[in-house]
Amino acid sequence: MQSRRVEIRFPGTHHGFAQGFARLLGALDAAGLEGASRYNAELVFEEIVDNIVSHGAVDGSELEVRVTLEVRPDSIILTFDDNGVPFDPRGIPDPEPPKSLEQARIGGFGVMLVRRAAHSLDYLRTAGGRNLLTVQVERAGATL
Amino acid sequence: MQLQLGDTVDGVLTVSLIGRLDTPGVDEIETPLTAHLAPRAARAMIDLSQVTFIGSGGIRMFITIARALGRRGGKLVLYSAQPLVAQVFDTTSLNTIVPVCADATAAAAAARG
Numbered sequence: 001m002q003s004r005r006v007e008i009r010f011p012g013t014h015h016g017f018a019q020g021f022a023r024l025l026g027a028l029d030a031a032g033l034e035g036a037s038r039y040n041a042e043l044v045f046e047e048i049v050d051n052i053v054s055h056g057a058v059d060g061s062e063l064e065v066r067v068t069l070e071v072r073p074d075s076i077i078l079t080f081d082d083n084g085v086p087f088d089p090r091g092i093p094d095p096e097p098p099k100s101l102e103q104a105r106i107g108g109f110g111v112m113l114v115r116r117a118a119h120s121l122d123y124l125r126t127a128g129g130r131n132l133l134t135v136q137v138e139r140a141g142a143t144l
Numbered sequence: 145m146q147l148q149l150g151d152t153v154d155g156v157l158t159v160s161l162i163g164r165l166d167t168p169g170v171d172e173i174e175t176p177l178t179a180h181l182a183p184r185a186a187r188a189m190i191d192l193s194q195v196t197f198i199g200s201g202g203i204r205m206f207i208t209i210a211r212a213l214g215r216r217g218g219k220l221v222l223y224s225a226q227p228l229v230a231q232v233f234d235t236t237s238l239n240t241i242v243p244v245c246a247d248a249t250a251a252a253a254a255a256r257g
Contacts, residue, residue, distance in 0.1 A: 018168055039197065039228045042166075046199040050167050097237040098207075101214055106207050109200035109236045116235050 003072040004031050012053050012063025012082060020049060020067060031071040037139045040117035041069075041076045044135050047110035048080050048089070052131075056084020075119065076137040083130050088123045089114060145169035147176055150191075156255040157181070158248075160191040165202030174205050181209060185216035189251040193224035203236050210242045219243075223251035 006027040010016035024045050028038055049065060056063050063084050070077040092111045098104030114135065115121070122134040145165070150158030159177070163169055181188050210220035223245040225233065233239045245251040 014167075014171075021166070021168075036228060042197060043199055043232075046166050050199075050201070098241050101207070101211050101241045104207050104211075104241050106204045107200075109203050113200055113232065113235060 003070055005068065005070045008067045008069065010065055012049075012056055012065045012084065014053060016065065017049050017053050020065065021045065024067070024069065027069050033071065033076070033139075037076060037137055040137045041078060043117045044078055044114050044137060047114045048078075048133065048135070051087065051089075051110060052080070052082045052084050056082055056087070056131075058085055072139075074139050076139060078135045078137065080133040080135070081130055086125050087131055088125075089133065090121050090123055145172045147173055147180075149180065153252065154256060155187055156252055157184075157186045157188040158191065159188060160194065162194040163196070165195055165198040165205070167199065167201050169197075170201040170205050174208075177205075178209055178212065181218070181220070182212045182216065185218040186213060187219045187221075187255045188213065189221045189223055189245075189248070189255045191224055191248070192222055192229060193226070195229055196226065198229045198232050200236070203232065203238050206238060206242055219255055221245060221251045221255040223248060 008020050008023045010020035028041060033041065045067065052063060052065055063082060066081040068079040089111045094112045095105050095108035117137060118135045119138045120136045124132040126132055145163040148160040148162065150160060159180070161173065206220065206222065213220050221243045224247060225244060230244065233244050243254040245254050
């Protein structure tokens with residue numbers, strides 16, 4: 001089985017996010033992906049792109065996001081390339097488990113979910129000032 | 145994302161969510177859901193059997209609504225989550241602060257308790 005590769009480009013806005021996500025779902029459908037590995041791929045896209053759109057812009061600059069989806073026989077590789085502020089999710093600690101409803105943090109779960117969904121994360125800040133994040137999601141026996 | 149309001153039985157409101165609790169889904173549903181539950185300090189059980197996806201935005205929404213209800217003497221209970229959605233509850237430990245029940249019977253008991 002050959003690998004399939006799809007590139008999805010969109011502006012880093014809420015509207016762009018929705019357009020990009022719809023294209024991702026179409027590409028996952030076309031590749032026949034389902035179950036936990038598909039869920040994990042959707043979750044990684046959701047959390048990473050939401051983070052870029054919500055926190056990536058500098059002084060109102062326009063964000064441009066390029067996502068490459070590569071479906072291999074044993075894994076799904078998602079590469080996120082954006083011109084937002086440097087953001088390396090590998091260095092973000094998991095939030096403490098909440099002790100009570102009143103004390104629970106309401107944020108910080110996105111990166112945690114990406115780490116659980118991914119088999120590996122690689123990050124590079126390029127010389128050209130772009131974030132390049134590569135996330136590998138396992139296909140066989142995937143769990144969250 | 146759809147919100148279906150069900151009956152109130154023994155003081156417990158039933159709500160069904162249908163669709164994806166991703167960022168656009170949460171944006172769509174959070175305000176009407178909060179507006180329906182919070183002002184009446186509801187004891188509410190939310191049927192998640194037709195929710196196919198949840199991300200961190202959905203977790204944040206449930207914590208926010210559960211806290212708002214708890215402060216007013218109400219309570220939020222979730223039930224019938226699909227396995228992959230339930231795994232997200234487990235990963236984020238949401239299920240340690242908001243009751244997540246297997247079915248409607250258990251959820252009604254938890255909401256009244």
